[in-house]
């Protein structure tokens with residue numbers, strides 16, 4: 339059973355995240371989208387909201403599950419028997435940052451990180467830009483999944 343976790347803040351989930359999961363769906367038997375809950379971090383959306391947005395996004399993807407976690411990603415991966423960590427790469431800055439983390443994680447746990455390159459046309463999308471646009475009353479509908487637009491703008 340090839341089980342991967344896709345860890346992140348997902349504050350909120352964007353079309354960039356959705357694309358990575360959709361493309362990884364063929365590669366794994368199960369993908370757990372793992373919503374990080376770091377007590378030191380301030381989120382715009384609560385853990386419950388972030389989980390609900392992701393559940394709505396992947397409601398037609400039977401292999402995709404959503405969970406929240408605290409602490410080290412590798413500890414959570416081991417706890418749920420996931421052999422792979424899935425991450426997306428947008429640009430060289432992502433690569434440099436992710437490289438050190440992936441190497442550390444493999445050293446500490448043996449867990450492999452699998453990277454998918456961002457889709458052309460989606461590399462500029464980030465949760466922080468979505469939050470900024472939303473905070474200032476702009477239109478976020480071209481940046482996040484349609485079902486999430488409905489939930490946020492209800």
Ligand code: ADP
Pocket residue numbers: 345346347348349352353354355358424425426427428432455456457460461462463464465
């Ligand atoms: P984190 O705080 O862990 O970076 P994010 O929610 O920002 O959490 O991102 C989770 C994962 O999704 C990361 O691997 C990130 O590189 C990837 N990601 C975010 N936006 C995009 C995008 N537009 N295209 C591809 N991957 C993306």
